Amino acid sequence: MAMERPVRLVLDASLLLNPVGAGAQEAAPVPTLRPGAEALLRRLRHSNLGVAICHTEEMPTTVSGFLEMTADLNSFGYISLPAPTGNHLLNELMLEWSRTSSCFYATSRVDEDLFSELESHNWKVIAVDSECGTKDSGVVNIGKLQELLITLATLIKKEIVSSSILMVGYAMKPSREEDFAKRGAFPIYPSENGLIFVPLSFELPLASQLLEVDIILHKMTDEIITIDPNCSISFPRGISFSAGMSEVIRFMEEYPDFCIIDPFKNISPLLDRLQIQEILVRLQELGSEGRPKLRAPHSLKAIKFNGSELQKQLAEANLSFPLIVKPQVACGVADAHNMALVFQIEEFSNLSVPLPAILQEYIDHGSKIYKFYVIGDKVFHAVKTSMPNANLLKSSSGDEPLTFNSLKTLPVATKEQLLLNRVHDNKSLNIGVVEEAAKLLKESLGLTIFGFDVVVQEGSGDHVIVDLNYLPSFKEVPDSEAMPAFWDAIRQSYESKKGKV
Structure with missing residues (x-):
């Protein structure tokens, strides 16, 4: 379904360099990239386009050397345009590319003769910056560098002339985008199943961008400013978003039939560990004779860490120590992953975990956690090293609770502890039970891509789901399997939405 002809993009030096000192007649200082150029190059690096940087031969050697180094760092081609000779x-x-590829030239300088020759060889010229305007009707003029990718993607889509090509506009924090992009998840050159990916820029008016794309892919939790922990989290109540994500939300309210992966209301329960617990409790019907029991961890919500009152609540909930204490807010804020393992009631005094909190039984699981990823209709899983059993953790904590950040400072088992676990480990994962749970979760949540973590309790063999999250990185799944599944999931979601409409 992807294009048969390669796509070539040549970036003129004027597009990338800070204008000061970049001209051929000036004694240039150390050359630098203009604002926005670094992000552009990073995205193009993983775009599956053939990209090259070019400049004229008259460019000072300090600048040409900088451009060549920039091209090398990004695995781009490097072209020095010859001095004009006649019409060449x-x-x-x-010239060779023009015969074999779909070619685009992006620039911030006006050169009518160059534009004319490019167009005569079927190149499309994109001129960036309003002062770079040209009367040439064949040149596409845009105002800002940030508009280049969506303009380029739109031109590529039009050139293919196929209704099967879909444009996906995505919004997430830069580090997450980079993690996905370097695996090849966000090609601008169409994917195997005809998807073109472009970043949605919150620095530009969103309305015009959203009208160009067919699908919105987002990680809305990256754009949360605050969550009121004392408010029952029910989208959008209690949640404050960035201006950009707020605009996406308003767009979806105006165009409810637009395809978004995934709807905000479907994701919002996963922001609240209490709601996650309620979702998981409903899965406990899956257990049957001859199969391990699938369940949620026993838990309790605490609005304060009052010793005597809390002791009574724990007894009523049939919870015993040790307990893992987690903030009720599951993601989107800085302290959502600050947790503690508490071994006795006295350790709740001065506990630093944010309130309200969820108190869960700590499951001894032999330091082994199974990470499941649901990507469309595919289910993948990986095994990772996890926290040691409680007795090993207690011996290292003294009389203090063991505090940690589950993303940064999770106390995973040592090699010696892992060897000890292997001797005693006689419970294995029942894939069938968990995959059945994955199917039910997909149906009940209405999500396209999500993940959950399972531990197998020592002794009972219970399969306990201890976490549930939206749009995980699924980095443990090989790219050769993950990317096709990822692209198929997005297209299937679009086709399902279109079919319902």
């Missing part, structure tokens, strides 16, 4: 302004490589 392109080098042989660019």
Whole structure:
């Protein structure tokens, strides 16, 4: 379904360099990239486009050397345009590309002769910056560098002339975007099943961007400013988003039939560990004779860590120590992953875990956690080292609660502890039970891509789901399996939505 012809993009030096000192006639200081250029290059690096940086031969050597180094760092091509000779302004490589590829030239300088020759060889010219305007009707003029990718993607889609090509606009924090992109998840050159990916820029008016894309893919928790922990989290009540994500939310209210992965209301229960617990409790019907029991951890909500009152609540909930204490807010705020393992009631005094909190039984699980990923109709899993059994943790904590951040400072088992666990480990994972749970979760949550963690309790063999999250990185799944599943899940979601409409 993807294009048969490669797509080539040549970036003129004027597009990338800070204008000061970049001209051929000036004694240039140390050259630097203009604002926004670094992000552009990073995204193009993983775009599956053939990208090259070019400049004229008259460019000072300090600048040309900087551009060549920039090209090398990003695995781009590097072109030095020859001095004009008659009507020939392109080098042989660019002429060859024009015969075999769909070619685009992006620039911030006006060169009518160059534009004319490019167009005569079927290149499309994109001129960036309003002052770079040209009367040439064949040139696409845009105002800002941040508009280049969506403009390029739109032109590529039009050139393919196929209704099967879909454009996906995505919004997430830069580090998450980079993790996905470097695995090849966000190609601008169409994926195997015809998807083009472009970042949605919150620095530009969103309305025009959203009208160009067919699908919105987002990680809304990356754009949360605050969550009121004392408010029952029910989208959008109690949640404050960035201005950009708020605009996406308003767009979806105006166009409810637009395809978004995934709807905000479907995701919001996963922001609240109490709601997650209620979802997981409903899965306990899956257990049957001859199969391990699948369940949620026994838990209790605490609005304060009052010793005597809490002791009574624990007894009523049939909870015993040790307990793992987690903030009720599951993600989207800085302290959502600050947790503690508490071994006795006295340790609740001055406990630093944010309130309200969820108190859960700590499951001895032999330091082994199974991470499951549901990507469309595919289910993957990986095994990772986890926290040691409680007796080993207690021996290292003294009389203090063991506090940690589950993303940064999780106290995982040592090699010696893992060897000890192997001797005593006689319970194995029942894949069938968990995959059945994955199917039911997908149906009940209405999510396209999500993950959950399972531990197998020592002794009982109970399969306990201890976490549930939206749009995980699924980095443990090989790219060769994960990316096709990821793209198929997005297309299937679109086709399902379109079919319902």
